[in-house]
Amino acid sequence: MSKETIEIEGCTQCGGTHTYTLEVERAVIIKMMTVSDMSERCRSVKVTRLFVCPVKKEQYQATFYLEDTSSSRIKDVSVVGLAGDASDD
Amino acid sequence: MIDDIDSNDGVMPSVKATEVSAVTPTNQAIYEAGKSMLIESVGIGREFCKFMIGTSMGAIPIYLALLKFVLPEEYVPTVRVGILSLVPAVLFLVAGIIFLIGYFPQQGVASLDIPAEIESERRTTVRRRQRIGITGFTVFCISVVAALLITGSMLRMPKENGYSDPSKNGTEQSHAADRAAHGS
Numbered sequence: 365m366s367k368e369t370i371e372i373e374g375c376t377q378c379g380g381t382h383t384y385t386l387e388v389e390r391a392v393i394i395k396m397m398t399v400s401d402m403s404e405r406c407r408s409v410k411v412t413r414l415f416v417c418p419v420k421k422e423q424y425q426a427t428f429y430l431e432d433t434s435s436s437r438i439k440d441v442s443v444v445g446l447a448g449d450a451s452d453d
Numbered sequence: 454m455i456d457d458i459d460s461n462d463g464v465m466p467s468v469k470a471t472e473v474s475a476v477t478p479t480n481q482a483i484y485e486a487g488k489s490m491l492i493e494s495v496g497i498g499r500e501f502c503k504f505m506i507g508t509s510m511g512a513i514p515i516y517l518a519l520l521k522f523v524l525p526e527e528y529v530p531t532v533r534v535g536i537l538s539l540v541p542a543v544l545f546l547v548a549g550i551i552f553l554i555g556y557f558p559q560q561g562v563a564s565l566d567i568p569a570e571i572e573s574e575r576r577t578t579v580r581r582r583q584r585i586g587i588t589g590f591t592v593f594c595i596s597v598v599a600a601l602l603i604t605g606s607m608l609r610m611p612k613e614n615g616y617s618d619p620s621k622n623g624t625e626q627s628h629a630a631d632r633a634a635h636g637s
Contacts, residue, residue: 370468376475386468414476414484425480426470 365389368430369447376424377417383447384415388430389440406431411441418446495575498582502555502589509549509593513542516600523607538603544596548589555585 366388373381395401408429416423432438476484520538524530530538559578563570 368467370470372470372473374473376473412480414480423476425474425476427472428468428470430468 367444370426370428372415372426375417375419377420377422380419382415382418385444385447386413387442387444388438389442390432391437391439393435393437395435401434404433406433409438411438413441413443415443494579498579498586499556501586502552502582505552505586505589505593506549506556509545509552509589512545512593512596512600516541516545516604519600519604520607523604538607541596541600541603544592544599548593548596551585551589551592555582555589 368386368388369383370386371381371383375382409432410427410429412425412427414423414425430438430441559581561574561577563574565571
C-alpha cells in the first residue's frame with residue numbers, strides 16, 4: 365500500500381483548501397517486460413471519495429484521477445485523514 | 454476569510470482534485486446502504502443460522518410423520534430398509550448441528566483503537582459463518598432430496614419386503630379352503 369496526498373481546493377463546506385492523505389492499494393504484477401510495456405502509457409483512473417471538512421465537520425465529495433499501469437493496477441483507494449494531522453481534536 | 458487549519462508540514466500533494474461538490478443524493482444513499490451492509494453483515498449470518506436450526510430440526514418429526522402416513526400400519530421393515538429410511542432424519546439432524554455451530558458465540562480479540570483489527574475480526578466472522586451456512590444448507594438440501602426419494606419409493610413398496618396385505622390373505626385362505634374342500 366502506498367500513501368499519497370491530495371489537495372482539495374474550494375471545499376464546498378468552508379471554501380478553503382484542505383490536504384488529505386490517501387492510502388492506495390495496488391496489485392503489483394510481476395511480468396516480463398516487453399517492448400510494448402516499455403512504451404506503455406499510464407492509465408488514468410477516476411476516483412470519487414467522500415471527505416470530511418475539518419472546519420465544518422461535514423461531508424463532501426471530490427473526484428480525482430490516479431495513474432496506474434498494467435504492472436501496478438489500483439485496487440482500492442481509501443481516505444486516511446488530513447495530511448500531517450497528528451491528533452484527533 | 455477562513456484560515457486553512459490543517460498544516461501540511463511541508464507535504465507536497467501528489468494529487469489534485471478535479472471536481473469538488475456536495476455529496477449527491479445518490480452517493481449519499483449508496484453510502485448509507487454501504488454503512489448498513491457493513492453493520493448488518495455480522496448479524497445476517499447469525500440470523501440465517503438461527504432460522505435454519507428451527508427448520509432443520511422441525512423437518513425431522515415432519516419427515517417421520519410423513520413416513521408413518523405413507524407406510525401401512527402392519528408394515529415391518531427390514532433392517533436395511535429401516536436404516537435407509539432413517540438417513541434423511543439423520544441428515545436433518547446433522548444440518549441442524551452445523552447451523553448450531555454457526556450460531557454459537559465465538560471469541561475474538563480486537564482493540565477499538567485499531568480499526569484494522571475490528572475489520573479483520575469482522576471479516577473472519579463473516580467468512581466463518583458463510584462457510585458454515587453453505588455447508589449446512591448443502592446437507593439440508595441433500596436430506597430434503599433423500600427424504601423425497603425415500604418417501605416416494607415407500608409409496609411403491611413391493612409386497613416381498615415383509616409386508617403382507619391382510620385383505621389378500623383372507624382371500625387366499627378362502628381359496629385354499631375351497632381347494633381343500635373340493636379335493637376331499
